[in-house]
Amino acid sequence: MPILTRDDLLDRDREDPLQRFRDAFVMPEGVLYFDGNSLGPLPKATLERIDRAIRQEWGRDLIQSWNAHGWIDLSVRTGGKIARLIGASPDEVLACDSTSVNVFKLVAAAIRLQPGRPVILSDTENFPTDLYMVQGLCGLLGGAIELRLVKEAEIEQAIDSTTALVMLTQVNYRSGRRHDMAAITAAAHRAGALVLWDLSHSTGAFPIDLHGANADLAVGCGYKYLNGGPGAPAFLYVAKRHQHAFRQPLSGWLGHDSPFMFDLDYRPAQDIRRAQSGTPPILSLIGLDAAIDLMLEVDMNAVRRKSIELSSLFMALIDEQCDGHGFTVVTPREPEQRGSQVCLRHSEGYPIVQALCARRVICDFRAADILRFGLTPLYMRFADVWDAVAILREIMQSGGWRQESFQKRAAVT
């Protein structure tokens, strides 16, 4: 007896309190989109906002838009909105730069706050760009600091009196496993270390409470669960208590206390703006701002509830429908231990993902052998999960994934 039928899931979709949000997005007909964790879809409101920004703000009002349309404060204003999604105060968050660049700025600032402590501690499962940025910083500082990597489960024991900063991504991009932010932050603080949380796979996916965890520093991505658009600006968070002593090395003019005094010497702004460097990409930032406005209409607790239901359903259907086809669920079965994605391991993961994409089940592959499915409650239906697993089962039973063309690796997987 199957655990559920497709009709049961259609009923759940009809009762879903979030169902009205699907219509807020442009969703191509026939696509089952399991990649909103990597590139969120286009909110309809973004089309209108960016069109107005181009035609009226840029096209008509030209440079006066910096004042007239508030472009100059947009990084702060959009940051203040993101603050509401991550349990921070509006004056602690700035929307700017990329996640990578923000990692660089915050790690460098943390080192300055922690003299005599040479170690940046992270885990071997962290997203590579975070590690690469620290490696670049280590090179720049000529051996004064070092990056130390330990296994994911060994972080807490590895924190000691040499640790300046613990730098972690809350939700593992490859397994979906989620760190306990409050517990690790508390352990770091007991040892005198600071913590930088990368919230790229968390923000917009579930409620986050940076204040509740007493977090020091954080960064996150704008184009994943926030739906800000390709290459959307990222954000950074600096706890109020650290802002006075906070100094970051990319000290550009828009982080200056009075940029339009054109002083020869840098003097940091008195607030979170000191974390800003140069001019933000205004059109992209407006796209992010429009997407955040939509997120702020949503009850994040309802998002989390549906995310858990979708991911639990996905795993149960994989167990039931794809048994014997060589898949292992690598995402934790306990809801508290995972974010909003389900990952499967399979030795032929790459061609299977290509075969799914050819059938318009859009998901992605992460080397060496992971098939990754993002679950995004705002526009995903329970029946979509059923249909995707049915297609996967069909591809495995027919051997359709063996087609030669599915082997060829593209630049982006």
Ligand SMILES: *Cc1c(COP(=O)(O)O)cnc(C)c1O
């Ligand atoms: C997606 C992601 C990034 C992206 O960094 P970019 O600078 O936007 O390329 C960084 N860190 C983590 C953990 C991510 O998941």
